[in-house]
Amino acid sequence: MISLKTLRYFTHSPNSSDANTIQNQMTASRKDLHTSYADFSDDDEPQSVTEEVAARLSELLQTKQIPLLSSREQFHLADIIECVGMVEKHRRSIDDNAGRFLLFFRAHALSNAQAPISWREITWAFHSQSQDILVDLVSRHFSGKMLWQHAKESGMFMWMTDITALVSTFSVLPATCVLTTLRSVHNLRSSLAMSTLKLKTETLWIVVYTIWPSKRNQYYLVFGEWRRGAESRKPHINSCQTTLMKNGGKQQL
Amino acid sequence: MKNAYALMGRRRFEYAAAFFLLADHLQDAISVLHNQLEDTQLAIAVGRVYGGDDSPILLNFLRDKVLPQAAREGNRWLATWAFWMLNKRDSAVRCLVTPVSKLLSPPETPNFKSKSYLTDDPALVVLYKQLREKSLQTLRGATMIGMREEWEFVLHTAGLYERMGCDLLALDLGKLYV
Numbered sequence: 001m002i003s004l005k006t007l008r009y010f011t012h013s014p015n016s017s018d019a020n021t022i023q024n025q026m027t028a029s030r031k032d033l034h035t036s037y038a039d040f041s042d043d044d045e046p047q048s049v050t051e052e053v054a055a056r057l058s059e060l061l062q063t064k065q066i067p068l069l070s071s072r073e074q075f076h077l078a079d080i081i082e083c084v085g086m087v088e089k090h091r092r093s094i095d096d097n098a099g100r101f102l103l104f105f106r107a108h109a110l111s112n113a114q115a116p117i118s119w120r121e122i123t124w125a126f127h128s129q130s131q132d133i134l135v136d137l138v139s140r141h142f143s144g145k146m147l148w149q150h151a152k153e154s155g156m157f158m159w160m161t162d163i164t165a166l167v168s169t170f171s172v173l174p175a176t177c178v179l180t181t182l183r184s185v186h187n188l189r190s191s192l193a194m195s196t197l198k199l200k201t202e203t204l205w206i207v208v209y210t211i212w213p214s215k216r217n218q219y220y221l222v223f224g225e226w227r228r229g230a231e232s233r234k235p236h237i238n239s240c241q242t243t244l245m246k247n248g249g250k251q252q253l
Numbered sequence: 254m255k256n257a258y259a260l261m262g263r264r265r266f267e268y269a270a271a272f273f274l275l276a277d278h279l280q281d282a283i284s285v286l287h288n289q290l291e292d293t294q295l296a297i298a299v300g301r302v303y304g305g306d307d308s309p310i311l312l313n314f315l316r317d318k319v320l321p322q323a324a325r326e327g328n329r330w331l332a333t334w335a336f337w338m339l340n341k342r343d344s345a346v347r348c349l350v351t352p353v354s355k356l357l358s359p360p361e362t363p364n365f366k367s368k369s370y371l372t373d374d375p376a377l378v379v380l381y382k383q384l385r386e387k388s389l390q391t392l393r394g395a396t397m398i399g400m401r402e403e404w405e406f407v408l409h410t411a412g413l414y415e416r417m418g419c420d421l422l423a424l425d426l427g428k429l430y431v
Contacts, residue, residue, distance in 0.1 A: 118330070
């Protein structure tokens, strides 16, 4: 059956004699309906947004302007495409739930929000089988210098199910925190992380060192660990620092 | 302990929590972190690291603080996570469909403030499908949801998709369910 519009095309168009095959009829009717898309064909269009497609799209978005989108919206769109491309890159090594988490984690990072990621994303990661890869990707995102605020942003201590890995990741926190404590004397989280890991001496040291510089002597008296003469105090602090560094990893003081 | 309370007085809550931990009072440490510092994640993280995932203090915290909070906020994601941690996997499935407040005893009054239409996330249906097939216990949870309730959930989700401008997804969901 040939539709009315195709018929009209057949009667008015000078090329009607060429339109022999069904294929031609179909393209003809399409041409009639949307003349501006006449040359458009979607045969070689990819079915899904792969990494290459994402790269190409974001390149286009940088050079061309999409009508009816504000530049802010266009940036946002480019961000989303970049996220999808990134997830596609890891697609083969992670499962679907991890992919969902990663997509929104990336989007969250790009949005520059300080608030932690939502519980939806935490739940996705929680039910993922590729958490070790996710942990790796997240810590690489923070370039290995994870502080509590970063861990909270990614929600990782909520979604990690392997408790041994959880503890060992948590134990990296104090190391990084202590270093910042020594630099900017008021990073409060560090002592908490330490005593969670039952590293009592270090905790006390941090506490004494940071909040009560004036009362230090008093505290040396209170805790047996510190009941040493004023002369030996300095070496002890130094030895504490070395244990901290040993616990803490490779960073330089 | 005395130090911890002194620190509380000075509003140095992190240090107070640290001293509670030194005195082996996980319970107090967690409640300082949750109540004073309002950092639920840190409270949970400390609980997990210090006591392990089956420590009764952590589980009590999840039951008494986190779940009611989820019910008040209508946050099904938080609720399903907490139920799963509590090893109540049937409830973890049920709370995706039934209102969270109904699953708690005593039932919590949800707040009736107006919410965005996106409070119920259409992606819940994906998690629901995934979890119910995960184990026998989750399947049991799913069977406790009435047919009608489930159908309304699907319809509601389809409605959300439509409102988001994803009519095809809505249609697809309806088709898959029937």
